[in-house]
Amino acid sequence: MIPASHAFKERARAAMADPDLTRALTKFKTGFPLKRAQAVAALPEFEALRDEGKRIKDHALAHLDLYLERFEAKVTAAGGQVHWARTPAEARAAILSICRAAGARMVTKGKSMVSEEVGLNAALEEAGLEVVETDLGEYIIQIRKEAPSHIIAPALHLSKEQVAEDFRRVHTHLDPARSLSEPSDLLTEARVLLREKFLAADVGITGANFLIAETGSTVIVTNEGNGDLTQSLPRVHVVLTSIEKVVPTLEDASTLLRLLARSATGQELSTYTTFSTGPRRPDDLDGPEQFHVVLLDNGRSALLGTEMQEALRCIRCGACMNHCPVYHAVGGHAYGWVYPGPIGAVIDPALIGLEEARHLPNASTFCGRCESVCPVRIPLPRLMRLWREKEAAARLSPGPQRWGLGLWAFLARRPGLYRLTTRLGMGLLGTMGGRRGRFRYLPLAGGWTGARDFPAPTGRTFQDLYRESQRARP
Amino acid sequence: MPAPDTPRDTILGTIRRAVATVRDETAARAAVEQRLAAPPRNLIPARGQVPPPQQVELFQRMATLVAATVEPVAEPGRVPHAVADYLSAHNLPARVRVAPDAALQAIPWDRRPTLEVGFGPARADDPVCVTAALAGVAETGSLLLASGADHAAPLAFLPHTHLVVLSAADIVGVYEEAWDRLRRRQADRGLGMPRAVTLVTGPSRTADIEQTSLLHAHGPGRLHIILVGPPAHGAEPLHG
Numbered sequence: 001m002i003p004a005s006h007a008f009k010e011r012a013r014a015a016m017a018d019p020d021l022t023r024a025l026t027k028f029k030t031g032f033p034l035k036r037a038q039a040v041a042a043l044p045e046f047e048a049l050r051d052e053g054k055r056i057k058d059h060a061l062a063h064l065d066l067y068l069e070r071f072e073a074k075v076t077a078a079g080g081q082v083h084w085a086r087t088p089a090e091a092r093a094a095i096l097s098i099c100r101a102a103g104a105r106m107v108t109k110g111k112s113m114v115s116e117e118v119g120l121n122a123a124l125e126e127a128g129l130e131v132v133e134t135d136l137g138e139y140i141i142q143i144r145k146e147a148p149s150h151i152i153a154p155a156l157h158l159s160k161e162q163v164a165e166d167f168r169r170v171h172t173h174l175d176p177a178r179s180l181s182e183p184s185d186l187l188t189e190a191r192v193l194l195r196e197k198f199l200a201a202d203v204g205i206t207g208a209n210f211l212i213a214e215t216g217s218t219v220i221v222t223n224e225g226n227g228d229l230t231q232s233l234p235r236v237h238v239v240l241t242s243i244e245k246v247v248p249t250l251e252d253a254s255t256l257l258r259l260l261a262r263s264a265t266g267q268e269l270s271t272y273t274t275f276s277t278g279p280r281r282p283d284d285l286d287g288p289e290q291f292h293v294v295l296l297d298n299g300r301s302a303l304l305g306t307e308m309q310e311a312l313r314c315i316r317c318g319a320c321m322n323h324c325p326v327y328h329a330v331g332g333h334a335y336g337w338v339y340p341g342p343i344g345a346v347i348d349p350a351l352i353g354l355e356e357a358r359h360l361p362n363a364s365t366f367c368g369r370c371e372s373v374c375p376v377r378i379p380l381p382r383l384m385r386l387w388r389e390k391e392a393a394a395r396l397s398p399g400p401q402r403w404g405l406g407l408w409a410f411l412a413r414r415p416g417l418y419r420l421t422t423r424l425g426m427g428l429l430g431t432m433g434g435r436r437g438r439f440r441y442l443p444l445a446g447g448w449t450g451a452r453d454f455p456a457p458t459g460r461t462f463q464d465l466y467r468e469s470q471r472a473r474p
Numbered sequence: 475m476p477a478p479d480t481p482r483d484t485i486l487g488t489i490r491r492a493v494a495t496v497r498d499e500t501a502a503r504a505a506v507e508q509r510l511a512a513p514p515r516n517l518i519p520a521r522g523q524v525p526p527p528q529q530v531e532l533f534q535r536m537a538t539l540v541a542a543t544v545e546p547v548a549e550p551g552r553v554p555h556a557v558a559d560y561l562s563a564h565n566l567p568a569r570v571r572v573a574p575d576a577a578l579q580a581i582p583w584d585r586r587p588t589l590e591v592g593f594g595p596a597r598a599d600d601p602v603c604v605t606a607a608l609a610g611v612a613e614t615g616s617l618l619l620a621s622g623a624d625h626a627a628p629l630a631f632l633p634h635t636h637l638v639v640l641s642a643a644d645i646v647g648v649y650e651e652a653w654d655r656l657r658r659r660q661a662d663r664g665l666g667m668p669r670a671v672t673l674v675t676g677p678s679r680t681a682d683i684e685q686t687s688l689l690h691a692h693g694p695g696r697l698h699i700i701l702v703g704p705p706a707h708g709a710e711p712l713h714g
């Protein structure tokens with residue numbers, strides 16, 4: 001996927017002016033948080049499980065090389081193959097050559113954010129393959145040629161009317177007069193259509209939520225069952241995933257599974273949690289003949305041993321964006337890359353570069369809701385602040401912004417001068433504000449006055465008042 | 475030192491340079507070996523850690539909460555009747571594809587002569603499939619299915635209706651107990667992890683359109699669990 005994060009400000013402005021999107025986001029911002037709260041309330045150990053989840057991922061990351069080696073050995077022992085990819089290009093090349101070697105013409109896919117990250121669909125289509133997304137939300141955005149707007153609810157930004165319109169546009173072999181007014185009509189149509197694709201596919205590609213070193217298994221969770229049909233019907237199963245997903249044992253995966261669905265959708269567990277290990281065995285009734293795991297790095301290993309390592313604990317539940325007031329206002333597409341919301345603000349600069357993604361860590365009020373719900377306790381605001389510091393150090397932000405901050409820092413370090421300046425400034429603004437007591441426009445404060453008036457200060461500074469009240473105390 | 479060249483070398487090399495500075499190599503390797511050889515249990519919620527009769531009750535409650543249906547029957551001989559009656563109550567053809575599982579093959583299907591029973595993997599047009607489950611997990615009302623010579627994964631995904639025959643004696647409290655059962659069974663058979671192991675929690679669903687929750691996405695729209703013989707009555711487990 002080609003990043004558009006540098007245009008965050010323009011994209012955010014456009015998003016807020018889009019009434020369809022605003023309607024979708026209004027519904028979204030109460031739904032998931034409420035369901036999560038109910039699931040959390042139903043499990044007294046939830047907070048303690050978050051500590052466990054953090055501990056497990058920290059342990060796995062501290063021994064990442066050893067667990068990846070064991071995972072690879074187990075996959076190989078089960079008859080599968082592991083392919084390592086430093087870059088998106090290497091991941092695409094590995095999958096293309098698997099498809100070519102299998103003489104594949106049609107590929108079905110389960111939802112995978114890493115696949116979006118490496119831009120897999122475009123590469124496969126360019127090579128002449130038919131690629132079909134089978135998760136309902138992914139299918140919808142595929143026929144719209146859009147990117148997902150949320151990591152677990154990719155078509156969150158669309159109304160059923162928009163989807164119906166797309167189905168009419170693309171499914172031209174069906175009766176144009178058919179009814180598509182209800183979500184269930186749309187689901188039925190997609191199910192029937194995709195069923196044929198499942199049965200005809202040569203290669204099935206899925207992602208993975210976890211990898212298990214103990215058994216060499218890859219784990220996917222879905223509610224629709226599309227991931228299981230994707231991986232059990234074709235001749236070849238390819239798992240495209242990234243290195244930080246490995247955990248030691250089935251027990252460790254179980255703990256994280258207790259956190260994942262509750263944090264994501266408020267379910268106790270997703271409908272289908274499937275552990276896939278190798279290709280079909282000699283006596284098996286079903287299953288693919290080949291099993292491949294493509295392990296992508298793409299900048300992740302470089303975060304190990306740095307302050308950013310904590311971001312690698314992420315289990316991609318989406319809770320941070322479900323609870324983010326900025327995401328609620330602008331939606332996922334504004335962020336301009338695969339991972340939106342608070343976790344996107346933290347990992348996108350690492351994966352696509354700070355210069356491209358520098359607005360994202362700034363798109364936060366640091367209200368802290370993300371951190372308060374993150375199942376593996378990633379300190380998202382602190383990590384965003386680290387990126388802001390790096391941005392300032394690299395002089396990536398515009399001059400006036402940096403000079404303004406520099407001026408403020410100069411004053412803040414000189415209390416006497418600071419008090420004098422604020423007293424003078426307030427007096428001046430108070431006089432200029434006149435009888436209206438408000439400013440319609442104020443130089444250097446256009447960001448504020450563009451949407452509302454700026455109240456003119458009327459009295460003395462906070463510090464003066466504070467000192468007086470302290471003195472007045474007995 | 476020559477520059478590492480394969481992607482594998484580069485990635486593992488970068489990881490090692492970052493983590494090796496902060497760990498004692500011998501201790502780290504020992505800790506990893508130990509964790510993998512004897513996986514320790516993490517914190518397990520109290521909900522599922524109850525005596526067996528309550529586990530069965532919890533399983534039923536949790537499965538029902540996720541829109542599965544549960545029908546207890548006294549003994550395996552009742553299963554053909556439960557299946558046939560369920561099909562007729564839902565206006566479904568009296569025809570089922572059944573996983574060639576030993577316990578399912580031992581069921582006296584001929585007690586309902588009108589019921590057409592075919593053993594084997596699912597076909598695309600099978601409306602109803604019957605499978606066993608290795609275990610039922612009470613904490614979330616989940617079923618543990620494992621592919622092999624006696625079960626094919628699509629049996630649980632291709633049909634519109636999925637019927638599961640589960641012995642009440644195979645209900646466990648928590649996931650960790652299910653893994654122990656699976657490990658024991660596979661070791662007894664001289665096998666490692668099965669190709670596909672799935673925890674099924676309710677029928678298939680989606681909320682991808684306007685967050686409207688709908689059943690019957692790609693997998694079955696109905697999940698009906700026939701629960702055979704409460705353990706309190708000393709029924710023989712289907713899987714031991």
Ligand code: SF4
Pocket residue numbers: 263313314315316317318319320321343370373374375376377378
């Ligand atoms: S950062 Fe935390 S809350 Fe956000 S997606 Fe990752 S695990 Fe979930």
